[in-house]
Amino acid sequence: MTTVICPYCFARASAAKLPYRCLMTPSGVRGGAPCGPERDDVWAGFMGPGVPPAARMRGPVFTPPRRVTGLGGGGRSVPCPKCGVPTPVRVCGTCHSDLPSDYCDQDSRIIALVGAKASGKSTYVSVLVNELNHRVGQAYHASLAAMGQSTQTRDKEMAEDLYERLRLPDATRPAALGFNDPLLYRLSLPRKGLLGGAGTRHTTLVFFDAAGEDLAGAEAMDRYTRYLSAADGIILLVDPLQLGSVRDRLPVHDGPPLPVVETSPQQIAADLAAQLRAHGKGKAGGRASTPIAVAVTKTDMLRPLLDPHSPLLRNAPHTSGTYDGEDRLAVHEELRTLLTDWDSDALLRQLELDFAELCLFGLSALGAPPPADAPADAPKSGPQPVRVEDPLLWLLSRRALLPVHTAGKGRAQ
Known part of the structure; x- marks a missing residue:
């Protein structure tokens, strides 16, 4: 029996026991009276x-x-008991949110996307979706489809703004101003059977973009507690321009001004771990059990501080549609060295003490800094992303959703 996790309130329920919502078709079956709207105070x-x-x-x-x-x-579809008209629309029994018609038909992977204000979460998701639909999707023979009207509308608007108008997304609104809808996608990947047969595996990806203001403390973060505890993995975006040593080392340039210093990445990591442990996501020894991909963003701004041959300056290889574990390890070690140098490894120590499983990544959603005269714009050449897919692919590879190149054996598994 399939268990469904609501992507809005994260309550769990059997798919077979979910309630339905009447479509209120203008005419009922066999001349019956059509249903009218009712107050939905639960929703x-x-x-x-x-x-x-x-x-x-x-x-x-x-x-x-x-x-x-x-x-x-x-x-x-099941018939409404009042008007008799069949409806395929299922709703969460806890919050009465409508679920996309095919949401309950496949496994779900909830990805928590968190980071301080100005870390680039909204831009990151928009570019990630575009890469999964094009370059990365082609490499893995995968497809990504938005599920539900809300995600479809958001994707269309963001793609027009970012890729056609070259405008960066507005800041994510905080929870105090309303609920931010999750982004739902169906990821389809080829699957080889045990006897050599081919098939397709469908997985629902649920992204939730938490505003930076909601991560400033445990009380403000409570709105997202159930989301975090339901997550299969966390992508924590770290803006290196929030680190004092990085700001001091960057050469004076004519680019956009440095962002205002927000909540420190170290504090956000500590708050995340505390929330997870408080809701049963801890292991013996006090470390949170949820895997966390820590992604240092805006690596295009860090070029003066990187070796010209740094793996952070080029995209990962996806040879023959396999995830390269050796490349991942090289990036992890590079970031480990850099973080140790930049902030006396305070953030790294915090992460290693608080999380049982973590991996470090570096990425650039735009590939170049925004123009100095229009810092809310993308570069004139449009986004040229580097390694935006790495954190998500690592989390998917852990669930055996991707073939992985085994280090030292030269083969995929």
């Missing part, structure tokens, strides 16, 4: 006090008969 209460009264009126929610729920299987 409105979850969304917060900012929901206008008119928006509370939604299609009626109903639980299908036992003989229907017992059938299981995804993509089924």
